[in-house]
Amino acid sequence: MERVNQxxxxxxxxxxxxxxYLRGDAQIIWEKAETWKLYNxxxxxxxxxxxxxxxxxxxxxxxxxxxxxxxxxxVLSRDIQPVWMGAFIATCTLSxxxxxxxxSYYAGFFYDEKxxxxxxxxxxxxxxxxxxxxxxxxxxx
Numbered sequence: 001m002e003r004v005n006q007x008x009x010x011x012x013x014x015x016x017x018x019x020x021y022l023r024g025d026a027q028i029i030w031e032k033a034e035t036w037k038l039y040n041x042x043x044x045x046x047x048x049x050x051x052x053x054x055x056x057x058x059x060x061x062x063x064x065x066x067x068x069x070x071x072x073x074x075v076l077s078r079d080i081q082p083v084w085m086g087a088f089i090a091t092c093t094l095s096x097x098x099x100x101x102x103x104s105y106y107a108g109f110f111y112d113e114k115x116x117x118x119x120x121x122x123x124x125x126x127x128x129x130x131x132x133x134x135x136x137x138x139x140x141x
Contacts, residue, residue, distance in 0.1 A: 028115060030070035033092040033099070036061035038133065040140040045087045050100050050113070053091065059140045061090070069129045072122040073110075082109050082118055088133050103133060 039056040041048045048056070076082070086105035091098055103110040108126035111118050121129050 028075075028094070028112065028117075028119075030073050030094075030119070031067040033066065033070070033094040034063055035091075035093040036063060036066045037091050038136050038140065039089045039091070040137060041089050045089065046084065046102055048089060053089065053100070056089075057140045059136050061136055065132060066092075069121055069125050069132070072125070073119045074122075076109065076118040076120055078117070080118065082107060088137065106130070 037058045038061055039048070039053050039058045041053075041056050082104065084102075084104060085107075088103040088105065090101045090103055092101060093099070097114070100113045101110050102113065108121040108123070108129060109118055110121075
């Protein structure tokens with residue numbers, strides 16, 4: 001009986017650790033993010049650090065539009081390292097925390113610097129998403 005109890009405790013611990021791992025960054029609910037801003041960083045793109053964004057011109061993105069695009073965003077496997085060919089730089093507030101988000105110019109994916117995870121926009125929304133971001137970037141200039 002003692003052996004059975006030990007096995008139960010070990011399995012319980014395994015399930016708790018597994019639950020914490022799975023609950024982590026993959027559970028970000030992006031459509032709850034607020035105060036989206038897009039920054040005009042010129043050719044510097046991904047090289048612009050968080051603390052330098054305040055010196056760049058910015059444009060406040062429409063929260064309802066961002067929620068529409070992000071409502072079906074899915075986390076990419078950590079094994080996938082998408083190729084960058086330029087990026088939009090944005091920030092948002094989620095659960096009271098500011099986040100810097102790097103958004104691909106072309107492929108419909110973005111990278112959350114806080115969670116260090118890549119996310120993919122639903123294929124049906126990618127062109128509209130990129131058109132919206134491009135028109136917003138033009139509004140900054």
